[in-house]
Amino acid sequence: MIEIKNLSVKYKSNDKDFLALDRINITIENGDICAVIGPSGCGKSTLLYVLSGVIKDYEGSVLIDGNPINPSLHRIGLVMQNYGLLPWKSVYYNAIAGSKIKDGKDNIDRMYVDYILKKLGLNKFAHRHPGELSGGQRQRIAIARAFILKPSLLLMDEPFSALDEIIREEMQDLFLKIWFENRVSTLFITHSIDEALYIGKKIAILSPSPGRVKEIYVNPLFGKKDLRLNEDYYKFSIELRKKVRESWLR
Numbered sequence: 001m002i003e004i005k006n007l008s009v010k011y012k013s014n015d016k017d018f019l020a021l022d023r024i025n026i027t028i029e030n031g032d033i034c035a036v037i038g039p040s041g042c043g044k045s046t047l048l049y050v051l052s053g054v055i056k057d058y059e060g061s062v063l064i065d066g067n068p069i070n071p072s073l074h075r076i077g078l079v080m081q082n083y084g085l086l087p088w089k090s091v092y093y094n095a096i097a098g099s100k101i102k103d104g105k106d107n108i109d110r111m112y113v114d115y116i117l118k119k120l121g122l123n124k125f126a127h128r129h130p131g132e133l134s135g136g137q138r139q140r141i142a143i144a145r146a147f148i149l150k151p152s153l154l155l156m157d158e159p160f161s162a163l164d165e166i167i168r169e170e171m172q173d174l175f176l177k178i179w180f181e182n183r184v185s186t187l188f189i190t191h192s193i194d195e196a197l198y199i200g201k202k203i204a205i206l207s208p209s210p211g212r213v214k215e216i217y218v219n220p221l222f223g224k225k226d227l228r229l230n231e232d233y234y235k236f237s238i239e240l241r242k243k244v245r246e247s248w249l250r
């Protein structure tokens with residue numbers, strides 16, 4: 001279980017403290033997926049920096065199964081907006097990079113690597129370099145790398161935002177397919193209400209800066225098949241839009 005308890009983060013700016021996050025409380029049960037949605041500047045990236053260990057100076061606590069989060073001990077998978085790939089390395093190397101650092105070259109589960117690459121349709125490109133692939137294919141490498149790490153926490157920062165609509169929908173479906181096989185505890189940031197509703201089991205709605213949790217919306221549609229063809233998806237999308245609008249205006 002991931003527990004974010006009373007998390008506050010301040011930045012120092014011109015010798016003054018700037019409160020970026022204010023007493024954030026979010027719990028992610030094992031095998032849950034939580035979307036975080038909030039207006040620009042509300043502190044979403046700051047939250048991700050704390051969870052990934054970049055920011056260490058904060059108030060409150062962040063626990064993984066009861067222990068303070070520690071990126072050198074815990075396995076944390078990251079899928080960033082720009083994918084964070086090594087352009088001079090092959091697709092295969094990029095996909096195993098996280099696991100190689102964590103476990104050492106000889107301890108990589110090669111069968112699992114092959115399985116994930118195949119599942120994501122990357123096996124035929126394994127020897128190419130990222131620059132020789134499309135945006136959607138690069139995105140798949142970043143997702144492959146995160147799953148191959150077998151993380152206890154998966155963090156994603158607007159993972160599908162750089163893709164055009166049809167590829168984005170394909171990627172969201174592919175991601176969910178693999179996610180349901182692994183059910184890794186996941187927190188992801190999105191600007192898209194529809195994406196939050198499509199992928200998130202819980203949706204944490206943040207206020208404008210300083211970011212506070214306005215509501216944790218439990219998605220009644222999570223895990224339903226063929227959601228985009230389901231009328232309820234549009235009904236709940238309107239409901240969630242209203243909630244988000246209220247939270248952002250207040």
Ligand SMILES: Nc1ncnc2c1ncn2[C@@H]1O[C@H](COP(=O)(O)OP(=O)(O)OP(=O)(O)O)[C@@H](O)[C@H]1O
Nearest residue numbers: 011012013018020039040041042043044045046209
């Ligand atoms: N290093 C810093 N020093 C001072 N203030 C900072 C620093 N980094 C971020 N901030 C401020 O903290 C607040 C939160 O920033 P953050 O990048 O976490 O927001 P965000 O919700 O991810 O924004 P966006 O959606 O636009 O990417 C913003 O007001 C930002 O200006």
